[in-house]
Amino acid sequence: MASFFEQIIKKLLPTQPNTHQPLVTEVLKRSQAQLEKYNEWQSDQQHLALIESIAKAYYLRQQNMKPDLSIHIFESPYANGFAITYDEQHMGKNDLMFLSDYFKDMLLPLEYTLRSAQREITDKATYISTVERYYLKPESKQAMSEGKLINQLYGNLLLENVWVDEKPSYLKVLSTIYADRSFTPALKFDDLVQILFQLNQ
Secondary structure, X not given: OOOHHHHHHHHHOOOOOOOOOOOEEEEOOOOHHHHHHHHHHHHOOHHHHHHHHHHHHHHHHHOOOOOOOOEEEEEOOOEEEEEEEOXXXXXXXXXXXXXXXXXHHHHHHHOEEEEEEEEEEEEOOOOEEEEXXXXXXXXXXXXXXXXXXXXXXXXXXXXXXXXXXXXEEEEEEEEEOOOOOOEOOOOOHHHHHHHHOOOOO
């Protein structure tokens, strides 16, 4: 039987990592070097070919056809989205990270508010997971102060960029909508996809 002190040490210094508890939880803030590379990525229009290939993969997947890029689509009455798997043959190491930032920057002018920007690093025993999340919600203060219905737009939006052992893994875009009389009906997710993929320009 373990002594009292051995039990205390095991609690303080567990031999097995807690695969659910993040080692690090911090505000997601890009470094100056990352911002400069992101701006270069946009100014060189490197993002256009990437978005075009993702859009093509998305619509092929909708038709139950196999695209060149691995993409998964989520569809339900209250949540819709897609996830893009990193492909080193078609993407640069930072492409999904930059795309997450780019989608976020596109959504803010649509009357969305960035409610949180967070990075979590978790030891999963066999690998280290790094998850970068942007969580955006429709602007609601003015409608609430005026006693009006809140325009929920496309619902709450989650942008989640995942790294495994410091290598890009996938980017998820997820919309969850309110079924609440305080909110207007949600706009169609397909229309949001058109905006993100720049198909309406």
